[in-house]
Amino acid sequence: MSSEGAVQPFEFVACLELREMLGRVAWDERELLAGIEDAPADSLYYHTRSYFLRSRYLSAPYPNDFATWAAIQVRDRVLGERLAVVDPFDFGDVELLRADLISVIDAHLGSRGTVPRVDAGEPFHFMRSTLIDVPATARATTLEEFRDGLARVDGSAIYYHFYEPARRRPEADPLRWLDALGRHDVADRVRALHPSMSSLDGMRAELLAICDQALGVHGA
Amino acid sequence: MPEAIHLDDYRRVVPPQTIDLLRRLAGRVRGRSLLHVNSTRVGGGVAEMLSRYVPLFEELGVPVRWDVISGAEEFFRVTKSLHNALQGQEQAFTAEMLAAYLETNRENAARLHLDSDVVIIHDPQPAALIVFTRRPASAGTGREGGRWIWRCHIDASRPQRRAWAFLRQFVTRYDGAIFSLPEFAQQLPIPQYLIHPSIDPLSEKNRDLTAEEVAAALDRLGVPRDKPILLQVSRFDRFKDPIGVINAYRLVKKHDDCRLVLAGGPADDDPEGAQVLAEVMAAAQGDADIHILVLPPAAHYEVNALQRAASIIVQKSTREGFGLTVAEGMWKGKPVIGGHAGGITEQIIEGVTGYTVTSVEGCAYRVRYLLHNPALASQMGHHGREYVRERFLITRDLAEHLALMVTLLHA
Numbered sequence: 179m180s181s182e183g184a185v186q187p188f189e190f191v192a193c194l195e196l197r198e199m200l201g202r203v204a205w206d207e208r209e210l211l212a213g214i215e216d217a218p219a220d221s222l223y224y225h226t227r228s229y230f231l232r233s234r235y236l237s238a239p240y241p242n243d244f245a246t247w248a249a250i251q252v253r254d255r256v257l258g259e260r261l262a263v264v265d266p267f268d269f270g271d272v273e274l275l276r277a278d279l280i281s282v283i284d285a286h287l288g289s290r291g292t293v294p295r296v297d298a299g300e301p302f303h304f305m306r307s308t309l310i311d312v313p314a315t316a317r318a319t320t321l322e323e324f325r326d327g328l329a330r331v332d333g334s335a336i337y338y339h340f341y342e343p344a345r346r347r348p349e350a351d352p353l354r355w356l357d358a359l360g361r362h363d364v365a366d367r368v369r370a371l372h373p374s375m376s377s378l379d380g381m382r383a384e385l386l387a388i389c390d391q392a393l394g395v396h397g398a
Numbered sequence: 399m400p401e402a403i404h405l406d407d408y409r410r411v412v413p414p415q416t417i418d419l420l421r422r423l424a425g426r427v428r429g430r431s432l433l434h435v436n437s438t439r440v441g442g443g444v445a446e447m448l449s450r451y452v453p454l455f456e457e458l459g460v461p462v463r464w465d466v467i468s469g470a471e472e473f474f475r476v477t478k479s480l481h482n483a484l485q486g487q488e489q490a491f492t493a494e495m496l497a498a499y500l501e502t503n504r505e506n507a508a509r510l511h512l513d514s515d516v517v518i519i520h521d522p523q524p525a526a527l528i529v530f531t532r533r534p535a536s537a538g539t540g541r542e543g544g545r546w547i548w549r550c551h552i553d554a555s556r557p558q559r560r561a562w563a564f565l566r567q568f569v570t571r572y573d574g575a576i577f578s579l580p581e582f583a584q585q586l587p588i589p590q591y592l593i594h595p596s597i598d599p600l601s602e603k604n605r606d607l608t609a610e611e612v613a614a615a616l617d618r619l620g621v622p623r624d625k626p627i628l629l630q631v632s633r634f635d636r637f638k639d640p641i642g643v644i645n646a647y648r649l650v651k652k653h654d655d656c657r658l659v660l661a662g663g664p665a666d667d668d669p670e671g672a673q674v675l676a677e678v679m680a681a682a683q684g685d686a687d688i689h690i691l692v693l694p695p696a697a698h699y700e701v702n703a704l705q706r707a708a709s710i711i712v713q714k715s716t717r718e719g720f721g722l723t724v725a726e727g728m729w730k731g732k733p734v735i736g737g738h739a740g741g742i743t744e745q746i747i748e749g750v751t752g753y754t755v756t757s758v759e760g761c762a763y764r765v766r767y768l769l770h771n772p773a774l775a776s777q778m779g780h781h782g783r784e785y786v787r788e789r790f791l792i793t794r795d796l797a798e799h800l801a802l803m804v805t806l807l808h809a
Contacts, residue, residue, distance in 0.1 A: 192415070196805050197798075198591055201584070236747055308805055312422045315418065315422075332415035
């Protein structure tokens with residue numbers, strides 16, 4: 179049952195990152211492991227989830243910086259591939275993500291006689307970012323308006339609402355809003371999406387398709 | 399006199415949401431003042447950048463001032479040595495030189511009004527101002543003093559240690575520092591922010607030109623358009639490897655007809671630059687298809703036309719700060735072949751927007767490959783322009799500076 183109009187409007191929020199260098203570098207995979215062990219949570223977010231915010235036009239070989247560095251700079255494609263399948267969206271808690279990354283690298287190093295290191299490539303620079311939220315002009319009180327907002331907001335708003343559950347404002351959770359609106363059907367279909375398999379534009383297209391279908395838009 | 403450029407003019411080249419986002423972001427710091435301090439109002443990349451930033455910040459409702467320090471010849475001799483030492487050259491410093499540096503900073507601190515909410519000090523010349531400034535209370539942070547940021551535009555990845563130790567004592571007093579690349583970051587107890595420099599797509603150097611304008615400019619420069627043009631725009635500096643570019647051209651020329659244009663500024667005030675230029679002239683002698691163009695610093699229109707006329711842009715540096723000529727070339731839809739150095743690797747996506755090379759032979763091979771695959775070159779040019787649109791335009795740079803202000807003032 180829909181309760182459109184009876185809930186707080188959904189305010190779209192765009193965002194951008196202020197990037198900060200932590201002054202720590204890794205020249206080999208053991209140093210990468212140690213860096214991941216010590217890195218602040220914001221650093222793990224930066225090198226995994228916010229890849230999607232930074233790679234809107236052209237994408238890197240793998241959707242997280244650790245995997246790409248191992249594959250391209252160290253030329254250890256095996257570790258690159260093993261890190262690439264670690265999906266940051268599988269982990270509600272960043273510490274679980276950290277533990278998984280550590281165990282993948284640790285197991286990989288355990289199977290090797292030597293520690294692969296950068297030869298001719300670049301070291302890994304640990305970074306972190308602060309997410310600055312910026313209210314967008316779009317707001318929605320109905321599913322139709324929500325759909326229109328999705329279609330016209332900056333790509334960073336797609337990122338903010340659908341890729342950053344830990345760092346966004348609680349009221350910016352689109353699933354909670356859709357549930358409050360009574361559109362559990364839409365919320366469930368959005369919940370089933372896989373952000374790590376889409377660019378922001380791809381994610382936007384999938385969201386629009388879900389809304390169009392729910393709204394009975396012809397051709398959806 | 400060119401017409402003033404307004405924020406809304408950028409809607410022609412960036413997605414409309416970008417300008418809306420800038421305005422709303424600026425709303426979070428509206429009325430909070432910003433001060434930039436550097437060492438010159440004309441000449442050099444920093445002055446060029448500030449001349450374009452300042453009116454746009456004003457338009458965004460951020461009261462902004464741009465002040466310039468003054469000093470005697472001795473001061474600027476010392477800061478030139480400091481600059482070179484931070485870029486890794488061996489330099490000798492006497493106690494008198496360092497005293498002259500500090501005294502000039504002290505005099506400027508007494509003269510300038512350094513009381514803005516956010517103060518951005520550019521490069522080493524005015525870095526010691528912070529020592530001589532009583533930081534007045536900031537209007538809204540609830541903390542004493544405005545927030546001070548040191549902006550380092552140079553490649554300080556391998557500084558002469560003594561020079562860095564001298565400068566570091568001032569830098570550590572700041573609330574943060576900005577570097578252009580992660581590899582330029584230092585071990586510092588303050589936050590080190592990463593903000594890439596940018597190009598202005600509406601400036602004389604980057605705005606759209608008609609085919610007729612390009613043709614007329616090349617005619618004036620004496621560069622025929624009868625065969626593919628390879629272009630490198632840079633100072634006549636050994637780190638830019640102009641002789642290497644000529645040698646690569648000669649390897650290409652054995653098989654494929656083309657022209658090479660090396661365009662750079664005059665070397666009047668740089669004895670080594672004059673020497674490099676003389677070597678380049680000697681290396682090019684007798685080949686009518688090599689054009690060495692010594693252009694005045696304000697020849698932005700001519701550089702724009704050359705980049706648009708070129709088939710391939712080369713930036714074969716062996717050492718580089720950021721190398722914005724790469725972004726300039728990509729913005730004109732050209733594939734770029736660059737040296738594996740500094741910010742060039744940040745701008746070129748291997749095999750997608752161009753190629754990075756580490757040798758004369760590598761450069762020659764990539765030039766030949768692109769000359770023989772014009773469809774690929776065109777596709778790379780397209781990718782390059784879009785990549786620059788996303789990452790290296792002034793609108794992104796402005797947004798990151800506003801984000802920094804938000805972070806500093808609301809932390």
